[in-house]
Amino acid sequence: MTPLRDRAPAPALPGVVASPARRKFGFVLFGATLFLIFVGAEVKSRHAGLSVPDWPLSYGQVWPKMVGDVFYEHGHRTVASAVGLLTLILAIWTARTDSRMWVRNLGWVALLAVILQGVLGGLTVLNLLPTPVSATHATLAQVFLCLVGWLAYTGTKEWNSPASTDPVSARVAFRACAFALIAVFIQLLFGAWMRHSEAGLAVPFFPTSESGSLLPQTVDELVVIHMLHRGFAVIVLVLVLRAVASVARRLPEFGLHATLIASLVLIQVMLGALVIWEEKSPIITSIHVMNGAAVLAFTWLLTLRTWRCLAPSPTSRVIGVDANRHAMEQA
Amino acid sequence: MLRNTTLVFSFVTALACGDSLAAEGLFSSSESNVPVVAVAAAVVANASETAPTAGAVTGEIKLKGEIPAAPPVDISSDPICAGLHADGMEMPTVRGADGGLADVFIQLTGVPDERYKAPDEAVVLDQVGCSYVPHVFGIVKKQDILIRNSDDTLHNIHPTPKVNREFNVGMPTKGMEITKTFKKPEEAIVFKCDVHIWMKAFCFVMEHPYFAVTDGSGDFSISTADLPDGEYGVTTWHETLGSKEGKVTVKDGKGTFDLTYEL
Known part of the structure; x- marks a missing residue:
């Protein structure tokens, strides 16, 4: 059997259009979305969500005076x-140029x-920031980032080439x-719930209080919401580092991607601690939110890359083909 | 007659001075460029609250201790506000003069349980100099609040009641006015401007009209019109110094109540 690293890159599947310009455009949109998540987080961090009370216009105008906290809310819009x-x-570009229907649908x-x-953003303003709507708005932002990342990835040569990796390793x-x-x-759901319930400082110390306690003296609903986010962070850390180690060992060609995720998740833990120590400093809190979105999106992309290795060819990476069965047959 | 004279005098004084908001201590600014007409309107609104009446519970809320220096407010995010307060702006939560404590809300308790009609005239809440005037005010439930923007910048008016209905309205232009009210009694409803986070006012929605807010010297006057003589409870409230209770006896429509807060 030919060692994996010595295999020649597989050719792209004929008929699939992977325009370099569209691919680049997709990644620009990915970056813009990440920035948008930061800008949106700034609105929440600075309690500026209601500084523009109307929607879709702002004070009845397309461009109001950018004074005070209007800068954050209208800037976000x-x-x-x-x-x-x-x-x-x-x-539209994808619909007109891509031969794959599922990509066009994506x-x-x-x-x-x-x-x-x-x-949802409009509804949250008009209804004075109801927690369920605001939290859904925050969560959908992350889902959208993943969708955009996926769309950009489908335009890459890697996605459109047959996988040349050992399927058993890829499966693990x-x-x-x-x-x-x-x-x-x-964890992001817990984070959105905590943030929009104003429970971010319900436990104002990290990791323990002066007396060495993990919890404050009184435990209420906000403390529970806060501790769900904080406690689950340990599980996330373990699972992400385990995934990173697994990928680095079994699919070394994705090692850089895995290292990036490991770095982001460790930075995320540090940022979480800083949010507490700096008493929810707006800029640090917003970076924490954006970095969390980046952890999700890059983990999603790594999952897609490993999933791709399970499928025999790009065409089989369409819903309806049992990639797992193929992997088993290969094994 | 006396009341009218006071109003006219206040108006003329405001026109003459042009810096009355700072003098009133509503906010401190060494160089206030607040429009004179808006200032005059604010003074008139305040005067109507404390003008003595024929029958009234009067008194003074005193303050024992040094008034702490208020930290400066960062208003640089709005160049128009910054222009109005070229030397900076402070929003003291404790203010007063001559040993008196301002912005204390005082209400009588134990008054006859009747249906009190809301006054026809609205209470004016002005957004002037990037601040609310008055800082503390009361209405009888269903009484109108006339909310005005006297600034050449945009504000949003956003009260956050627990019992009454919350609203949030943009007021982008100078001179814009809206009228709102609250239907249920509620204490210390916080009004805020989300554009200028330092702006804050407190509104009390009352069942009856027997309440007042202390002026810059801690003085107050509660009209006792239609109130039978007798002994009544008094509750006072200050945004940082908290609540206190006492009693007052009303005889021939008159009573006196003094109280001291300590820092």
């Missing part, structure tokens, strides 16, 4: 509009998601990544 426009362009789903996200790595991905997503 502006960046969101730009991301919406970029998504529209990418969806573009439309991304567009639908960004529209829904805008409507994929499972580890999938578990990590689920854990990160649950």
Whole structure:
């Protein structure tokens, strides 16, 4: 059997259009979405969500005076509009140039998601920040980032080439990544719940109080919500580092990607501690939110990359082909 | 007549001085460029709260101790606000003069359990100099609050009641006015401007009209119109110094109540 590293790169599948320009555009949108998540987090961190009371216009205007906290809220709306426009362009571009129907549909789903996200943003303002709507708005942002990342990835040569990796190793790595991905997503839900319940400082010390206690003297609902996020972070850390180790060992070609995730998750823990120590400093809290989204998105992309290795060819990476069965046959 | 004279005098004084908000101590600014007409309107609104009446419970809320220096507020995020307060702005939570404590809400308790009609005239809440004037005010439930923007910048008016209905309205232009009210009694509803996070006011929604807010010197006057003579409870509230209780006897429509807060 030829060693994996010595294998020649597999050719791209004929008929699949993977325009370099569209691929780059997709990754630009991915970066813009990450920035949008930071800008949106700034709105929440600075309690500026209601500084513009109307929607879709701002004080009845397209461009109000950018004074006080209007800068954050209207700035968020502006960046969101730009991301919406970029998504529209990418969806149309994909629909007109990509031969894969499921990729074209993915573009439309991304567009639908960004529209829904805008409507949720409007509803949260008009209804004075109800926690369920605000938390859904925060969570959908992360899902949208993953969708955009996936869309960009489908335009890469890697995605459109047959996998040349040992499927058994890929299967083990994929499972580890999938578990990590689920854990990160649950953690983001806990984070959104904590943030929008104003429970971020319900436990104002880290890791323990002066008396060495993990919990404050009185335990209430906010403390429970806070501790869910803090406690689950340990599980996330373990699962992500396990996935990173698994990928690094079994699929070394993804080692850099895995290292990036390991770095991001360790930075995320540090940022979480800083949020407490700096008493929810807005900028640190917003970076914590953005970095959390990055951990999710890059774990999602790594999961997709390992999943790709399970499938025999790009065409089989379409819903309806049993990639797992193929992997078993290969083994 | 006396009341009208006081109002006219206040108006003329405000026109003459043009710096009355700072003098009133509503916020401190060594160089206030607040429009004179808006200032005059604010003074008139305040005067109507403390003007003595024929029958009234009057008194003074005193403060024992040094008034702490208020930390400066960072208003640089809005150049218009910064322009109004070129030497900086402070929002003291404890203020007063001559040993008196301002911004104390005082209400009588144990008054006859009747249906009190809300006054026809609205209470004015002005957004002027990037601050709320008055800082503390009361209404009888269902009484109108006329909310005005006297600043050449945009504000949003956003009260956060627990019992009444919350609202959030943008007021982007100078001179814009809206009228709102609350239907249920509630204490210390926080009004805030989410554009300018330092702006805050407190509203009390009352069942009856027997309440007042102390002026800059700690003085107050509660009209006892239609209130039978007798002994009544008094509850006072201050945003940082808390609540206190006492009693007052009303005889021939008059009573006196003094109280001291300690820092």
